[in-house]
Amino acid sequence: MENIELKTENNQAKPAQNNKRTQLKGLTLEELKNYFGKTGKPRFRGEQLFNWMYNHLAVDYDEMSNIPKVLRNELRDITEIVTLSYFDSVVSPENGTKKYIFETNDKHKIESVLIPETDRTTLCVSTQVGCPLDCKFCATGLMGYKKNLSAGEIFDQYLLAAKDYGADKITNLVYMGMGEPMLNFNATLKSLQIFAQELTTGISLKKITVSTAGIPQKIRELADSHLKVKLAFSLHSCFEDIRSKLMPINDKYSLKDNINAVKYYARRTATRITFEYVMLKDINDREEDIDALSRLCGEIPCKINIIPFNSLKHMQPTGFSAELETSPMDRIDEFAQRLRDKNITVMLRNTQGEDIAAACGQLAIKY
Numbered sequence: 001m002e003n004i005e006l007k008t009e010n011n012q013a014k015p016a017q018n019n020k021r022t023q024l025k026g027l028t029l030e031e032l033k034n035y036f037g038k039t040g041k042p043r044f045r046g047e048q049l050f051n052w053m054y055n056h057l058a059v060d061y062d063e064m065s066n067i068p069k070v071l072r073n074e075l076r077d078i079t080e081i082v083t084l085s086y087f088d089s090v091v092s093p094e095n096g097t098k099k100y101i102f103e104t105n106d107k108h109k110i111e112s113v114l115i116p117e118t119d120r121t122t123l124c125v126s127t128q129v130g131c132p133l134d135c136k137f138c139a140t141g142l143m144g145y146k147k148n149l150s151a152g153e154i155f156d157q158y159l160l161a162a163k164d165y166g167a168d169k170i171t172n173l174v175y176m177g178m179g180e181p182m183l184n185f186n187a188t189l190k191s192l193q194i195f196a197q198e199l200t201t202g203i204s205l206k207k208i209t210v211s212t213a214g215i216p217q218k219i220r221e222l223a224d225s226h227l228k229v230k231l232a233f234s235l236h237s238c239f240e241d242i243r244s245k246l247m248p249i250n251d252k253y254s255l256k257d258n259i260n261a262v263k264y265y266a267r268r269t270a271t272r273i274t275f276e277y278v279m280l281k282d283i284n285d286r287e288e289d290i291d292a293l294s295r296l297c298g299e300i301p302c303k304i305n306i307i308p309f310n311s312l313k314h315m316q317p318t319g320f321s322a323e324l325e326t327s328p329m330d331r332i333d334e335f336a337q338r339l340r341d342k343n344i345t346v347m348l349r350n351t352q353g354e355d356i357a358a359a360c361g362q363l364a365i366k367y
């Protein structure tokens, strides 16, 4: 996996792509205040802009009634506050899951998925266009990597979905869409810092989960950030060789190193880890997998999210990916029950959104 770069972006306001205007969406409260301070304007204008962009979902300066018109016109000429536009959406007739396709200003498409359930509505956001990690059970992995999203592009997925669906109705956020958040760490962190800001009336950090395939040093950095979001770790096998076959990143960052980092995260944040476990027939649904999982769960405060494998047929997979099959439903139920019998918390996630290729592991844009 030598070709995996830990791409990061700097945290300063920078010119929006394709023009000379500075992109303000994605800046934190402090950065916005600094932006105005540096241009000789009152720093509180940064707070006003923050409120308009992130709380009132404003997409045009004309909406910002407490900012003088002269300043609004000036800002319109030299800055930008929108990073994504709505491109398309599809709603599952079966359960109301809604897949959004958004377009970045530089014309990349990304997907976000809104999942209404009885007790919550979760938005799943992307952090990259595509993904370089090539997990064999994942459509995003099959589409390859195009680029990292900016903090603004990550946050705008929430804002556009909130505008469409109602901000008060979206209760939870998961960083589990296209891409590996830890490979776009600075932008991921900044988007979380915007949610963390006292002024932001959006989702509380306790309702945000960041999912990772496992980059140990970034898991530790997230733990040290004091943001205390929930961490989901894509486990899928407790055995190094099987995990490497399913997730090539495991050759670079071993399960052993990741488990140590995950333990550190649980200790440092006093939160419970979620282990994601996609059920694959005859690969990770065996008796020895139950034993290994229960040993692991004895070492870490955690719960296990069991996910039936979702078809990748829409991506016409080849090689090992084409051989993968979901475990039969009765085996999945038995597997979950056997773990529960060992006092392990197990959630059995349904395949919500499979009919619209919006379920776990199915997100991909065909280029």
Ligand code: SF4
Pocket (backbone or CB within 6 Å): 131, 132, 133, 134, 135, 138, 139, 140, 141, 142, 177, 178, 179, 180, 213, 234, 361
């Ligand atoms: S499962 Fe996550 S990390 Fe793996 S290829 Fe898919 S998007 Fe990337």
